[in-house]
Amino acid sequence: MKLFLATILITFMAAIAQGQTMITGKVSNQKKEPLQSASIHIKESGTGTTTDSAGNFKIIVPEKGSKSLIISCVGYEPKSVLVHPEDAALQIVIILRDEAKVLGDVVVMSAGTFIASDKAKGASLTPMDAVTVAGTGGDVANSMRALPGVQQVGESEGLFVRGGTSDEAKQFIDGVAFPNPNYASVPGIMQPARVNPFLFKGILFNTGGYSALYGDALSSALILETVDLPEKSEASLHLFPTSQGLGFQHLAKNKQTSMGVTLNYSNAGIFYNKIVKQAAGYFHGPEYISSDFNFRVKTSKTGILKFYANYGYNNTGLGQADIDSIDLESSFQTKGNNLYSNLSYRESLRNNWKIDAAVSYNYSSQDIEKSLHNAENEKILINRYPFSEKNGSYTSKHNFLNSKVVLSKRFKGRQTLRFGAEYIHQDVTNSLSEPNVEGRSAYIEDATAMFAETDLQLNRKLAARIGLRSEQSSLLQQINITPRVSVAYKLSEKNQLSLAYGIFYQKPLSEYLLQNKRLNFSKATHYIINYQRNASNRFLRAELFYKAYKNLISTDSAIGNNGDGYAKGFELFFRDKRSVRDLDYWVSYSYLDTKRKFMNYPYQLNPTYATPHTFSLAVKRFFPALNFMANAAYWFTTGRPYYNIKTESDGRPVIQYSGTTKNYQSLNVSFAYLFNISKKWKDFSGIGFGMNNVLGTKQVFGYNFSYDGNNKTPVTLPATRFYYIGFFMSLGTDRRDDIINQNL
Template identity: 30%
Template sequence: MLLIQLRKRGFQQWIYPRKMLLLLCAIAFAASAHQLSAQADLENSAAGKTVIYGKVHDKKGEPLIGVSLQVEGTYDGTITEFDGSFQFSTEAQGSARLIVSMFGFQNVEQDIVLSGNDSLSFDISFGKETLNLEEVVVSDVRQVQTTDKARATQLNRVEALTTAVDGNVQSAFQTMAGVQPTALAGGLFIRGGAGRESQAFVDGMLVDDFNYSSPSNTAGSARFSANMFKGSFLSTGGFSAKYGQAISGALILETTDVPLKSSADIGLSPLFAEAGFEKVNQKKNFSYGATGKYQNLGIFLRLMPTSMQFTEYPLTYEGTANFKWRPKEGTQVKTFASYGDSRLGLFNQDLDEASVLEHTKLRNRNLFWQSTFSHDLSNRWSLSGGAGYGRRQTDVNQFASNDEMTPLGEIFEVDEANTLSQARVNLSHRKKGQTLDVGAEVQHRSDVIQAGGISGTLNDTYGAAYAEKAGVLFGRLQGRAGLRLENSQLLEETTLSPRVNLNYLLGRDEQIFAGWGSFNQRPDTRQLYQENGQLNFERAQHYTLGYNRSTNKRSFRAEMYWKEYDKLVLFDTDLESARYANTGNGFARGLDVFYRDKTLHKGTDFWLTYSFVDAERRYAHFPIAAQPNFVANHVGNIVVKHFFQKQMVNLGMTYTMASGRPYFNPNRPVEEFHSDKTPAFHNVNFNIAYLPKTKKAFTVIVLTLYNAFNFNQTLNYEYSPTNFDVRRGVGPLTERYVFLGFFANFGIDRTDDIINQQLN
């Protein structure tokens, strides 16, 4: 019998809620309508297979739910049941490696020998966690036992890379329930919220802008590679009081730890070339690494039909460096820094005069650094935190020209610099299944803009403090109560935001959950420029009620929600002097459903998501309350992946459908604002990956086809400002495209990751 020691702080959630508001009716019908019977994964006597079974528990012997076990390089694996037990079989034979993982903990890799007609028993003990984020996020496709774990969506590194169209972690989550598909802007559009209303956090630290800036009606590429992160988690509402300045959702990411072996990577394609390394010392407690990437989309965009034309094809230079140190058990330090420089020039025909071309030239320079730490003060107390700095420099040139590219009139220039400095600390106490977290953070922002001879400067110091108590109330009822205090020097405002979540376990693999919370966010920087900072926090109230059932190979979740928006920034023409003011409001209500099944066929992973949202708001320049353009009432996704282990080939398909979105038609009267809708959105992506085995390198060859059936993807319309009978559709930059790439790693068998790397 093999004993794997992974130390973990045991914890359960506890709460004495001050206030619980539920506006939603029960969804018990979901449980009966979607009965997901628990099935034994595999038979012990299966011929030609090795059965792997056992239990996972903490150091006190209490069972752990949702721990992932997998034979590396295969899809053979499972997660632990309610009592901590697990059982699965594999057809693989010979020397192999068992990967045991759980979010917030360092992976354990155990060499094993598979005979094909035997069984292996494991007794696995979890101990100390590496990052105190567990109570904030968890999978909706895993066993769950706490409130946030029931409401957050998790993708590990393989799943994120298998689902993302462009390697961007955010695009992977566009196939998840509650998230709108979009190609016209960056960010995550969650449950009726705009892209800027969701924030990303890396190791607990806020990332001011996850993507590069982009021209109007285009989405910027990600500034961070999905390979940086061992876990990606999306909370679509009701997240922990530890996180603020987001009124729709939180994308929480955790970077990888000190690896077990040194390695080097290369990647080549017609689009880019990249290389990197990571060096580990002999004690395996310190590592350092660096990566470099050159990307030029010129060849790609010359061959693929595009909605715009280019004077300078998108070009990007990126470099990163990282240091990771684990001086002793229970202590870890991570430092990450990156620099990126991107530029492009594009143009489109003027709607009034075809001989006039409208040009945009854009350059982005991004510097990012952060250092984080976690340290056990004792068996019950731990301290974590970090510091970071980011700077984004954006230069934009806009002008009109004739067919010979000769400028007509003056060139309008915008130069903008945004910096964010921050520090954060969190103190945690755990005792007998109860947890208490108290913490604080401070951020200083500096925003400077020069546009058309006019300049503006904004400086803001933001501070926040929070306290959160979690654990078991009684029996199977668990919960969490938190309070977050926020202050902005620029806005001259202090707010107090309570958040409450409850979770009741119905049985070994199902639960119901409910939550309520208040959330605040600083207005858009451009609006603050206009009003010299004289605005207030925008606010939202979240109410949620849901049901979740999850077995080894099947998962089902349904969640109803209601969001009330208050103090949204509106250009209010009803005031004595028309200006931006916090007089806007709105709502979003709906239902999200997620279903995942791995029992259909050996090696096949299938999931289905559906979202219904009814949203309406009056904000920005809306003359009346209306459904925003970024909201489709119905969104569905089907994802199918199959891995042929003997051939080492992975096939995948993703189908996305969304109902038409409203758009502004200037021919309509004010009372019919946003009453027209675009055609329904359809998209099908196919991908294939081949993993040839070589002695010195682990390689993969990838082929991806986006929008395989060339569906028309009109997401909005642009009208001529002088002739409302003239318009053009606005959609993705490319109608469809083909990607071919080669990737290799030297030193570490990354087959488990590479299986789906760079796929959609």
């Protein structure tokens, strides 16, 4: 650490020693009102500052040559100003245009929705905001856990939204489904995401009441939009103890096509797990290989064709003391392959028509092997229950195809009509091999959907989105009609009230359909009331919701749709980029009251993944003069329920033990020092380091029980803390501009 701080000091002093000049200026709006906390920085440089309460700023620029100053402020259109060394004798006056005058009408889709894109900057989270939340590992979905409505489930990947399971929150890329966003599940250990977060330019996180264009999700939809053409050609490299990767992105000279490839490898078992001891007894990995390829071509001034493919390999093996015996060990190993591809096309047609079309294909193959071992690590077979189910192998293969076409027509007065169709094909095979059981099951599913949706701008204060979706399943032999409505009323220039209602259906998971093909759709009905205030770098959002569940999957006696339940609550989100200079923070609070009868629950219970109170705080600061970025995130939740449910001889489930875990809290920090290795390379480099669970809290997510109920073991983190430090570099594109823009 001393060496690192000395390096920063020497670099900073060397920069001061170079020929420099001071530029002063003032930033105001069109009403000549000063703008506080506006961001000013030199393009493709780490040098930057912000305005004071009077709108004034000072910035040091090199004396040689002219430089571009980028000025931005939330709620205003960004501006670029060319400055020269002789401008040091002047005070530059910069006037920013009020973006609110362009986007001042009421906005639909507020209830239940968080928008993260350049257009919504300051109102919610941008992609850069999302991936720099401390402790999320650059996983876009994990970053959404810093928002209200999402539970902090540390032992499993995915989003648990408003009382729903992670399987009820689906992800979409460029309009079509992304069925396996994370690597294959390992009991009690969260798995990482498959895709690069910088692939996306827009994030739409619907915690409820989402559009009729999407389906097959009871709780929420995370809608991701990939970037179009990159601004420049670039190459990237990162070297961390647990992960290494490289890639390049080439933009053609005519700026009409681009191509990119990346390769990443991660194996914590080689080095990291030997330094930081793990509670889980890993005998392999966790090992992950990820490679992706993209190709993009502009077909016209308004049209673009994009192709993206991702391949992933995983291999994780771990062993632990068997809970049902004294001297035996249970081992679990999973390894497999996953290939995802996505082809999308977008074009503006004549007379304000537009077409969006996409098709995705996903193939996954996963092998799981479980076994019992004695003290000499020899595999042993015991034919009585529950030991008989602890030896065996399982293989699953899944082919998934999703295609969608959306046509939209924009009319005068900001009225829009969208309609289209969707097709999904699934081919699933599962094989089981246990000492006394051999089996194979399979099914083929063809599902279709049709949808229509209209945006009605009734006046500047009142707008509505009305949609209808029809879904049909060949396997379930059912047709569903689902209405969805959102209404928004603008109370004033900075305040808005929104309402949303919708019905949502979801097919059972393949693991249940393989055992019972006569199941029904599960159903959820959403009711949402939303208030939000967006006033110059401060954003407040409050939301009430209620969800009613029907036909949930239950396994109490046989696999069926006997489950039901509800979820209701209140959520609060506040983001402030104004009160403290150079500081960006947001606070999130959720209250959740939910009960379900599903799975093997004998009656409606609080789910084991849900807790009534969840609080989070995310803080970010970028220090332009030092090229240094610091982030912190803190979570607190009340305890989660746990149960030991035992099946009686007559098949009835009975709760043998129940309780609540202790309160959960976690403090995560991350830092990055940014620099350039060579001006000729035009690189953006840095050293990143951080720590999860700084306080060393023993986090208990639940308990595993022995078959007789006499023993229980806590489900905890593999290690109390997680550390990382490493080097990253991008050649050709200086991403300092992104970081400064998103953090000031």
